[in-house]
Amino acid sequence: MEPFYHALKVASTACIGCTHCMSLCPTQAIRIKGGLATINKNACVDCGKCLKSCPQHAIYVEQDDFNQIFNFKHRIILLPTVLFGQFSEEITEQQIFAELHQMGFTEVIEVAQASGILAKAIQRYMEKNSYERPFISSFCPAIVRLIQVRFPSLIDHIVPLKQAMDLAAIFARKKYLDKGISPDEVGIFYVTPCAAKIAAVKSPVGDDQSNIDGVINLNFIYNKIQLGLTQHRDQPVGRVTERTYLSPESIAWDLSEGEASKFEGRCLAIDEIHNVIDILEKIENDELTDIDFLELRACDHSCAGGALVVNNRFLTIERLRKRMQASKHEQQQPDFDDIQEYESYLFKQGKLREKIPPRSIEQLDENMLVAMEKMEKLNRIMSVLPQIDCGACGAPACHTLARDVVQGKAKLNQCVFMQKILCNEALMTPEESLELSEKTWGLKRFGE
Template identity: 60%
Template sequence: MEKLPFYHALKVVENVCIGCTHCMNVCPTKAIRVKSGKADINKHACVDCGECLKACPVNAIIVEQDDFNQIFSYKQRVAILPTVLLGQFPDDITEEQIYAVIREMGFTHVFEVDEAVDLLIEGTKEYMRKHSQMRPFISSFCPAVVRLIQVRFPSLVENIVRLKPVVDISSQFYRKKLIDEGYKNEEIGIFYVTPCAAKIAAVKSPVGEDEMLIDGVINMDFIYNKVMLSIKQTGKEKQAVSNYRHLSTTSIDWTLTNGEASQYSGRCLAIDEIHNVIAFLDKLENEEITDVDFLELRACDRSCAGGVLSTENRFLAVERLSKRAKKEIKRQAETEEMYSTYRPYLLNNIAISEIEPRSILSLDADMMVAMDKMKKIQRIMRVLPGIDCGACGAPKCKVLAEDIVQGHAKMTQCVFLQKMLTKEELISPQESFDISEETWGKGRFEKKKFNS
């Protein structure tokens, strides 16, 4: 049975895209090609890391989100916040103010996902005890990394800790809490404010879970702008009643680099930024790195503080969260309800099912056919120039060779081969032009008239 593609939050706006190849060249999974002058994303290879979004010079790549007015379809409207959201605001804006404005926007409840951190730590330690032979354990925190392992490092899939991330635990907790208070399930809407595209994709098509625990996703930059505008209009001195709860320092640090790795014993490493993660996983897969107990892998530089939907400079956001953690260290975290009342329920439902590898590197399910294709790729590579110019619409010569063998491209897309074939009169100049136009779009080669 053919695997269904992942849900993807990143979309190309074709009428804006200029086919510049910036996105194609930065994509860590080589998921982007240029076809007919527009960026085209391979949905089986994309991991929603957001590198293309950051690289696009004309904002032709966007992150989709749910309609905000969807929240009013529910009687109980819960905003599940990442702690990193609070790190986006200046020091003179308090957590209480942020909570209050979000409630004024229409939410009946506001809850930080990282309040569930202590419970996840407890569950992870028990998981590692029971599966000690599976080292190194790889955190399931970052959905972009989970997808990266599925499509590019499938042999490491079984090393991923099969437990729900804190956002799912928090959503499960709050839904159960409201149901116990007498509300019907259909009256409850859980909405996650996300710092990145990958978490949107994870909410819409969760890995290892059969049901969606969250009803909608709202981009963090949208919420940030709404809160800042409200505070500017009403004045910072306004203090509305909120349900702000104090978190532990562990919870506040969780989304930052080394937030997870610092909580476990043994050799625990924290690697952030997706190209760094790929370089490390390459070494791990090739057994160049051994004797590692736990890996915290994050796709974004400085982890969630560097998410593509963050507004503030990531280093300033980290500094603010560190200040908040130091301030809260003198207070007792207000997580008693989750532990005393709901701990057994949440721990009994914390596991996820098997994570399926979805390798994009596999040439064919039949080993003999795959070996034959590999030989063809090697033969094609001897013909291609090997300079990785990208003029064929693929990021590298090897990627073009793989596309050719899989029937997704033609040899003549290489401009160097076009020139050779034209010189030998095997194709006409017009045919060469038509091939290039097929890649780069009609009108790309028209003479531009400039006013002097």
């Protein structure tokens, strides 16, 4: 199976091998080699914990070249609601839309417009498949991948529907197709608050191809909008024709409880990936058996705490709640291209085409007998390791090192405690011990 696509990258010129990222990675996907952090592509779920924790800013998120939008005659940008929460209250949605048009986009669509249809589709699926409780939302790509690699037994509980951003893209493309416009002339670009949604576009799970042509990091587009607002502050706001009305429920979709609040029964909304792991472990171990629906988000306070957002997540939530209050007093204006007209079409297109595959990082071998032999070896290795999880070997924990050794990815003598024992027994020289440490931490650590 091919590795996941990953947007998270390590800048070797900035990384100092400090282990902050390695210690916090929820899937233990990071190792230190040669004094630099390295990411195991089969284990990383693009949650962005490493990005947020790095004091050197050595981890970054790749994005597509912005100028590729001009390869298309019709340029559509899809916005998450959290983008609007980055701006102060005096900046209106109309101003933001106008600036995006100034940049070259021909249409602006808020992804949350598709949330109502998606909520109906989820409800229908749950009613038809009640035996698969608890249902797990597919909203967060990082969580879907987390379940693939750490909780594969729970894959069948994931609701096999596309995300709201996919439905919004399908809607936009169909709308232009119905106007007789060639699909080659339509470019659809999503503004992402996190790395996981980039991965979901580049390498969608349960589908062969995304309807989105490119991704733009939220912090990048925010800065471009702010620059435009400054440059055009003395000019009147250009006329914006797109419908900007969203219901309070749609505005809340990207926030914690945005989904869970829409369904009946015992529905839990869990955010921050380590909290999610705790709940999934309880579900897997049958400690929680009466849950109907799980809304699981990798980021603290959901997308408001995304790795690519600019401003404080609490201020973002406050601003969006004010927008929700304001929307209660607005009147929805009928729109010829209203997404509701495409509801039946989106119901059909919103299903995942393929079953989500397991990609367990816990599996030692596909052959059961070989896996059992490796497990015995792993247990023997653990019996001689200090089990203090110091990270000095370049792995986040003793158990991780033992697993790497069994898989042929590391050697037992990488453990500094084992090196000391071997030196005492004259089975290793101090020079050999130093050489091993240099392979892990790099020459600079030792003054060379």
